[in-house]
Amino acid sequence: MTTASLPAKHPTGNQNRWKTVRKQLPNYLFILPHYFFFAVFLLYPIFRGVQISLFDWKIMLKDQKFIGVANYQALMSDKIFWEVLGNTGQFMVITVIINVIIALFVATGLKHGFFGSDFLRVLFYAPGILSVSVLGIIGIRVWDTQIGIINYFVTTMLGGPRISWLGNPDIVIPALSITTVWWTFGFPMLVFIAGLQNIPEPLYEAAKIDGANPLRTFRHITLPLITPTMLFVVVTQFIAHMQVFAQPYIISGGGPGNASRSATMYLYETAWKFFRFGYASSISVVLALVMIVVTVILFSMMRQRTEY
């Protein structure tokens, strides 16, 4: 036990402890490079963000005016804020649900390899390799009323009328959700495949011998055993989609009206279009609080369900 990395077995007196600490000092050099940037660009901004939200922060001013919780009071009566928060929640719920269902369905099919299953797995992840800007350029044309791909199939194959997908406040968010699912379902699919492959095969064989049909097998074996993976997927998906920005920003411009404007888009515009940094900070803090609370609820909900 001569190494600096291991705690001394019998710390006798201060002198010995000092010796160990002195030996351990060089170890800080390993974490220092990262910790420096972590402290400057992540830790400090978290507290600074809360602080800025208490000011009437305008970018041009030298001395910022402290206004206490006035930003938050304004935010609570800001109709647009509640609308964009609702839009974001709606987008997140639709996206997460479709993503989880499709990803789990595809993963169940691809789990046992068959002719071409590796190819399909690679193919299904491919959209996730594209930048969200590219997704936007494609998305605009997929949903276009006049020349869009979807209306092409609607008119030529179903003989239906051209539908204004992005112009309808009731359809625009589901349309953006479907676009996002196309782009992102590959990741939860990969995670589910990994999770499903961890379920011991004898369980399925036993169920088969007992004459359980596939649906019952799924309900009573797959679903309970996939719950930890499910928790991971739902939480990461929730965090990702609550911060949606580029899809509405590029594809629908947040419209019609504010019907598809997301919270992050509103935050971006408040800060970098109207330069109201204090108010934008209060938006970010409230958004963060909402997300933290929901994450904690998700965790405790899922944990209860795992414990039977």
Add this chain to the structure above:
Amino acid sequence: MTISSSNASTIQRRRFLRGLRRSLLLWLVFLPLALIVVVPILYMFSMAFTLEANQLKFPIEWIPQPVTVSNFIKIFIDPQLPIVRWFTNSLIIASAGTAIIVFLSSLSGYAFARLEFPGKSFLFSLLLFSLMIPAAVTLIPAFLLLRDLKLLNTYHAIWWPAAASVTGIFLMRQHFYSIPTELEEAAIMDGAGRFRIYWQISVPLVRGAMVALFIFAFLGLWNDLFWPLIVLSDRPMLTLPVGLLVIQQGSYIQRGLAFAGAFIASVPVLLFYAFFQRKIIAGITTAGLAGR
């Protein structure tokens, strides 16, 4: 104990047929989904080679008549759209940024897995705490800080906030944990320094995880739109994803150009993906699961 060969081959053939039937059935289920995934991508490729005048044709002209590279020529000669420069920016930002992330994460991950120092658990819990906080909160302060440091519109504005990311540390820490301590202890006996042990013994043993992190970080930096959109505004300093927005907006509502730009941004990553698909899929699964 002799199973007649004809019997064995019947069993084999039956198994083969069952496998074939399963494959066919699953393909029947997955083919529509595969088409939904592929068609928009092929459409983007097709439109990149379609004349501007034919962009609005309906019903859609899936194969361009004629196939043209005019959209690409228009982008390359337009001084307002320095796409080669954007491509270079993206490449420099993503590759150097990835190198920084991989190096710092492995150093720190090694320390949290293997070394002892006062305050270790507190420092680690701060990293965990930061995971709870959505990026939205840090955007404005980080932007103002970079502005005060006069680092807006430079590569540094992307590199150093990226260097602060913590997910790579969890991944690396987990993998450093899994290597046996005996190897390191033997090296300590031989009097090797900690950094040498890390560099010559431990790092080679977690190469797989480092490759995973490399892929994950590179794709993230290459594709990111939001942060570059905030900190880069000088046109020659933009990255490809931000440049694509410029092509679409303002006076550039030329649909063919947008698709040509999207083509230029996507083809390198798609080719990279096609060549290293196995590694990338494994890497994304490994790195993506690190937060668990």
